[in-house]
Amino acid sequence: MRNLLNHFKAPLILLDQAVFSGTSFLVTILLARTLSLEDFGVYAGLVLVLYLITSLISAFVVQPLQVNLPSSFYKIDYLSFTFWFQLALSTFLITWIPLLLMLPFDLIAQHKDLALPAILISAGFVMHDYYRKRFLAEDRVTDTFLLDLQLMAAHLLAAGYLLIAGSASLVPVLFLLALGYLPSFLTGLIFSKPTWSGIEHWPGFLKLHLNEGKWLFYTALVQWWGGNLFVVASGFFLGAAALGALRLVQSVFGVLNVLFQTFENYVLPQTASRLHKSMDEGRRFLWKIGGQSLFAVSLLLLILFIFSDFIIVLAGGEQFREYGFLVKGMALLYALIFTGYPIRIAIRALVMNKIFFKGYLLTFLFGLLSSYLLLSFFQLTGAIAGLIFSQLILLIYWQSELQKKHFLLWK
Numbered sequence: 001m002r003n004l005l006n007h008f009k010a011p012l013i014l015l016d017q018a019v020f021s022g023t024s025f026l027v028t029i030l031l032a033r034t035l036s037l038e039d040f041g042v043y044a045g046l047v048l049v050l051y052l053i054t055s056l057i058s059a060f061v062v063q064p065l066q067v068n069l070p071s072s073f074y075k076i077d078y079l080s081f082t083f084w085f086q087l088a089l090s091t092f093l094i095t096w097i098p099l100l101l102m103l104p105f106d107l108i109a110q111h112k113d114l115a116l117p118a119i120l121i122s123a124g125f126v127m128h129d130y131y132r133k134r135f136l137a138e139d140r141v142t143d144t145f146l147l148d149l150q151l152m153a154a155h156l157l158a159a160g161y162l163l164i165a166g167s168a169s170l171v172p173v174l175f176l177l178a179l180g181y182l183p184s185f186l187t188g189l190i191f192s193k194p195t196w197s198g199i200e201h202w203p204g205f206l207k208l209h210l211n212e213g214k215w216l217f218y219t220a221l222v223q224w225w226g227g228n229l230f231v232v233a234s235g236f237f238l239g240a241a242a243l244g245a246l247r248l249v250q251s252v253f254g255v256l257n258v259l260f261q262t263f264e265n266y267v268l269p270q271t272a273s274r275l276h277k278s279m280d281e282g283r284r285f286l287w288k289i290g291g292q293s294l295f296a297v298s299l300l301l302l303i304l305f306i307f308s309d310f311i312i313v314l315a316g317g318e319q320f321r322e323y324g325f326l327v328k329g330m331a332l333l334y335a336l337i338f339t340g341y342p343i344r345i346a347i348r349a350l351v352m353n354k355i356f357f358k359g360y361l362l363t364f365l366f367g368l369l370s371s372y373l374l375l376s377f378f379q380l381t382g383a384i385a386g387l388i389f390s391q392l393i394l395l396i397y398w399q400s401e402l403q404k405k406h407f408l409l410w411k
Helices: 002-006 009-034 037-060 062-071 075-094 112-137 141-165 170-180 182-192 199-238 240-277 279-306 308-316 318-339 341-349 353-404
Strands: none
Touching: 009 037, 009 112, 009 141, 009 170, 009 240, 009 308, 037 062, 037 075, 037 112, 037 170, 037 199, 037 240, 062 075, 062 112, 062 199, 075 112, 075 199, 112 141, 112 170, 112 182, 141 170, 141 182, 170 182, 199 240, 199 353, 240 279, 240 308, 240 318, 240 341, 240 353, 279 308, 279 318, 279 341, 308 318, 318 341, 318 353, 341 353
16 A cells, blocks of 8 residues: 555645644534533644644654755664654753643642543644654654554544533543544554664754754744634633633634645745746746635635624534624635735745844734734734734735835835
8 A cells, every 4th residue: 555655746745735634623523512612612622732842842852853954964863863762852941831720820729630641642743743743754754644544533423422422521531532632643653763873973863953943943932822822812812712602713713724835835946946047937927826826715704704693603603603703804814815925925935034033023022012913802803903013014024124124026
């Protein structure tokens, strides 16, 4: 089977991304219909923490691996080092979860019984992320696909069982999802074959990863807070139900993130190649590719905006009906994100990494200063407004920096 799949490597990459993202989306929808609104909000908060932990570990392990693997003279030793480094960092960060559950916040004070299942699901989550990104870096697309198929089968079976069984409490749900990571974890262990060989090279590998990872770490931290501060703040200021509703709507729109990620994976290298030849050619390419996809994305967002109440009930059930306005707000936010995507691509293609970092730093500072006021006066409408204002700040800053380089997308 592996040899057969290798003949279809290019479409397999897209199929794997669809399987991975689709599994996350379907599990979220099924849990929204199974859990109470408050429990779903707590689950959504845990997932946000897992994304943060994963991005921080990735900054020191996977992202340097993706760049350095092709030039490494000791590939087997280097890959084994990254496995043990990933395991060590994961253990260190995950052990902080019980301490977080001891913080004196109403949102988490009543959920101290989640410590063990939260640790188990976190371990599965971060290690699965490492396996799939490492195998993709090694061009082992088939292994990545088989890994994600296992996870899909296990998690959809677990979520389907919970839906059929009826309402459930959060603790057994997390235990079931954590158990779902076990097959792919063991398969990843077999595929990666970590050893202790070449340990004399590890100090050099460690120094390389720490040097390259520190700025990636800062960027990941600021980018996460810049994108999620209003979401996190809604949980603390408005309660778990508000957090759950906002995260459910984000999950519905997460389907568009697959489109954006595919768009970026293709357009970014194509833009960089054309910019290498000519600034004008690169600009024309961005303008053309953006225009070609404008109609389809606009139509989809318009449908989501018009049928917002129907969509939120379809996704989460009647308990979410009152949050239909969030779908409308998110449609406006994604219209802005898509309109500004050529700016994002240009910043990355021109390797303006410092400007990329500063943009997210500005959105983080804005969120830090405004989140309490917006949420206090306007509740979840304030959260959506904050996300829209953050995106405007980001795009205006990036566009001003592009103008300084005389790179004008619209001229």
